[in-house]
Amino acid sequence: MENERINLSSKETILMVYQGDITTFGADALVNSSNEDLNHCEGIAAALSQAGGPDVQLEIDSLRKRKGQIPIGEVxxxxxxxxxxxxxxHAVGPVAGKAAGKERVLLERTVRRALNLAELMKFKSIAMPCIGSGVFGIPVIVCSDAIVCAVKEFCSQGGKSLKTISLIDDRGEVVRAMQEAFSKK
Structure with a gap:
């Protein structure tokens, strides 16, 4: 697994960028790139749901019955x-071509909400994929830039319980795009 450690601030929040399988990655919180229906039949969502086992799917089905569709940007x-x-x-991101050109803004909001929720739950570590870059069809560069922007904004606020933020994807080109996004910001 390739990885790169990037120190984001003097607050000791560390960003790690990995190439690997999120379903085997250990963190307090794993982020799933979900659709509004919480229908996890493709991509990372399907892999996480399957690896999580039947209890995860039962809870997802219960959530879907209680809440219906989850709005884009919610977690x-x-x-x-x-x-x-x-x-x-389960972070609900936008789908390319269905967000009226607001994919990046919506992705940033989705990532911020996931990070803030993990913080609220007092987690020390979180791992997330390049939300939106797979079956949602948003260009990798847009996704990478949005995620980096949201993570940097989150870390700049200080006083965080989250000490490690890991970005992970099994595609080498996506990992490189996430690393490059941090290098140019």
Whole structure:
């Protein structure tokens, strides 16, 4: 697994960028790139749901019945099941071509909400994929830049329980794009 450690601030929040499988990555919270229906039949969402086991899917089904569609930019929480995490955060990102050109803004909001929720839950570590860059069809560069912007803004606020933010993807070109986004900001 390739990784790069980037110190984001004097507050000791560390960003790690990894190439690997998020379903085997250990963190207090794992972020799932979800759709509004919490229908996890493709991509990272399907992999996390399957690896989490039937209890995760039961909780997702219950959430879907209670809440209906989850608005873009929102994040809901379930158990982690068999995943190496305390909680699974289902972050609802935009779909390319369906966000009236506001994909980047919506992605930033989604990432901020996931980070703030993890902070509220007093987690020390979080791992997230390059939300929106897979089956949602948003260009990797847009996703990477949005995630980096949101993470840097979050870290600049100081006083955080989150000490490690890990960005992870199994595609080398996505990992490089996330690393480059930090280098140019």
């Amino acid at each position: 809901v929480v379930t158990i982690g099941g068999n995943l190496p995490c305390k909680r699974l955060l």
